[in-house]
Amino acid sequence: MVRDHGFHPVRIKRIVQETPDTRTYVLDAPFPYRAGQFLTVRACGALRSYSMSSSPDTDSELMTTVKRVPGGLVSNWMHEHLEPGDVIETTRPAGVFCLRETSAPLLALCGGSGITPILSLAKTALATTSRRVRVLAANRDADSVIFAAALAELAARHPDRFEIRHHLDDLSGFVTDAQVRDFTGDDLDADFYLCGPGPFMELSENALLAHGVDSGQIIAERFTPTADEPTAVANALPAEGNADGKADGKKDGTVSIVLAGKRHTVPQHPGETLLESARRAGLFPPFSCESGNCATCIAHVTEGEAKMRVNNALDDDEVTEGWVLTCQGEPVTPHVTVVYEN
């Protein structure tokens, strides 16, 4: 197990107030990372992922940008309690919302805090490639626009390769299908990066597909679960049938979960994820999004095999090494052992 998925103390060097409800935390964190990745913060007994707004190729400091979510536990706590000099606990950067090896243009559609990884990607693409970059940044109103100055500066420095288009809901309503088409223009061969509120991403993705963009060119980072994803909690209800879940005859095996060095074994239940099996065993393993986006539920499969329903967080090497998102992994062999590091 060569990967480090544990938590590390990280000091906050500075805090930048970007907008009334958005702050950037400049971290004293010597972590290597790729543009577009995120780290996961442990605070208030919860785990939340935050993307880097900095670029490893143009910024000497690692920065992550957090927008308050009304009523939200961790984002509000960070805004209200953290000061420069404070130490927070974070994982090392992770995630696969990264640049691909291509010379195709990069077109990004983002809403609200979704600009965070997009700024990182844009800075790296402009600094390390000759690709054209165009960003559509949708926000409620002018006061909500995050990184307005940084985006204007990129446009001034790369007039031939970078374009920023701001969309303000209070002036033009929500982004429409026609606006996505107009933004895309003739660049149907581009890589499209989407990050923002669920309905915005859904509209953008559908508009791009209808416009003829291949689904393989659409790369999405979801900050919140989509409504139609089965949640682990919903599936955690005991399966009907006898105690070993064999009522439909589909499963006949066990899942062993190693948490805090102790092994617990339960019978497999049909359609149950590894995280759900762990909960059924009375355990409280780490998790956050339960949608395959954040990697906080990561564990190592040491025996047998599990297949993930969704994986938006682990790269191919990690999957090959046996890492699994337990909120998405279902056993495909009669016996599976999964080991949590944290």
Ligand SMILES: Cc1cc2nc3c(=O)[nH]c(=O)nc-3n(C[C@H](O)[C@H](O)[C@H](O)COP(=O)(O)OP(=O)(O)OC[C@H]3O[C@@H](n4cnc5c(N)ncnc54)[C@H](O)[C@@H]3O)c2cc1C
């Ligand atoms: C891979 C990844 C990267 C992320 N990067 C960033 C980032 O760079 N900056 C950033 O600000 N956030 C980012 N997020 C979102 C962040 O992890 C939290 O979900 C967000 O801060 C809300 O957490 P909370 O504890 O404040 O709210 P919670 O207490 O978890 O949620 C309160 C309520 O708000 C809803 N909600 C949760 N998140 C959002 C949201 N983003 N927008 C609207 N409603 C929401 C929930 O459904 C819930 O009803 C990222 C998420 C993921 C999975």
Ligand code: FES
């Ligand atoms: S809890 Fe986020 S990927 Fe599993």
